[in-house]
Amino acid sequence: MTRLEGKVIVITGGAQGMGKSHAEKCVEEGAFAVITDINEEAGIKTAEELGERALFIKHDVTSEEDWAHVVSTVKEKWDRIDCLVNNAGITLYSPIDQLSLEDYMKVVNINQVSVFLGIKSVTEIMKAQGSGDIINISSINGLVGGAAGYTDTKFAVRGMTKAAAKDLSPHNIRVNSVHPGVIRTPMLEQEDVRAQVEQFIRTIPMRRVAEVGEVSNLIVFLASDDSTYATGSEFVLDGGITAL
Numbered sequence: 001m002t003r004l005e006g007k008v009i010v011i012t013g014g015a016q017g018m019g020k021s022h023a024e025k026c027v028e029e030g031a032f033a034v035i036t037d038i039n040e041e042a043g044i045k046t047a048e049e050l051g052e053r054a055l056f057i058k059h060d061v062t063s064e065e066d067w068a069h070v071v072s073t074v075k076e077k078w079d080r081i082d083c084l085v086n087n088a089g090i091t092l093y094s095p096i097d098q099l100s101l102e103d104y105m106k107v108v109n110i111n112q113v114s115v116f117l118g119i120k121s122v123t124e125i126m127k128a129q130g131s132g133d134i135i136n137i138s139s140i141n142g143l144v145g146g147a148a149g150y151t152d153t154k155f156a157v158r159g160m161t162k163a164a165a166k167d168l169s170p171h172n173i174r175v176n177s178v179h180p181g182v183i184r185t186p187m188l189e190q191e192d193v194r195a196q197v198e199q200f201i202r203t204i205p206m207r208r209v210a211e212v213g214e215v216s217n218l219i220v221f222l223a224s225d226d227s228t229y230a231t232g233s234e235f236v237l238d239g240g241i242t243a244l
Helices: 016-027 040-053 063-076 101-129 150-170 191-201 210-225
Strands: 008-012 032-037 055-057 083-084 132-137 173-180 234-237
Touching: 008 016, 008 063, 008 101, 016 032, 016 040, 016 210, 032 040, 032 063, 040 055, 055 063, 063 101, 083 101, 083 210, 101 132, 101 150, 101 173, 132 150, 132 210, 150 173, 173 210, 210 234
Parallel strands: 008 032, 008 083, 032 055, 083 132, 132 173, 173 234
Antiparallel strands: none
16 A cells, blocks of 8 residues: 555655655655755765655755755646655754854754745645645654753744644645654764663663654655644654653
8 A cells, every 4th residue: 555656745854864764665655755955965876776756856954045946846847745844954962051152053044944944935835736744853852851952943843833733724734743762873873872872772661762664654644644634743753751
């Protein structure tokens, strides 16, 4: 069964990591995946691996002009955008008294402003077609406290999701946020990170981290017609961390 047959799905930060996994799963489910990323080399490689159902567009998610280019390119090719996955983001862990304004604003622009620009940029085409899904990747740090800067932006994504859902629901456009906990990515295998993760796993009720495919499965659900009455909601995949 292909739950996304024929849907056109734009995935920011789709060249690698979780974004790549989302693109792979969407194509597997019958969608056309538009992979956008600042990393041109990795983006082209991922699109080639996924074949004719994938398209790569180089994209600085903090640039309003780049967003306009993405939307116009997709509109020219398919004349629609069924789903936007605002996945691009960076992490930053620094004590607040050691955090520079420059670094803070970099995180804000990539994690928060890009989501605003993404929602704003696809609204016109989604209104015209009378439907659409917007999925914003937040974090469990959009629900509970964490590092300054990163946590601020993830709470903001959660708030923008609710505001946009309220505005866009009359146009049959759904907006939801996804809040992953610890996900198994190459970063977790780094020597200086592995020990910390192994210690943290003991605090997770399910006693394991999530696989990227588990997050991608939720993306497919939210992009599909299986979730047509869900909007303005937080979908949490954290193994029970926030239940404590």
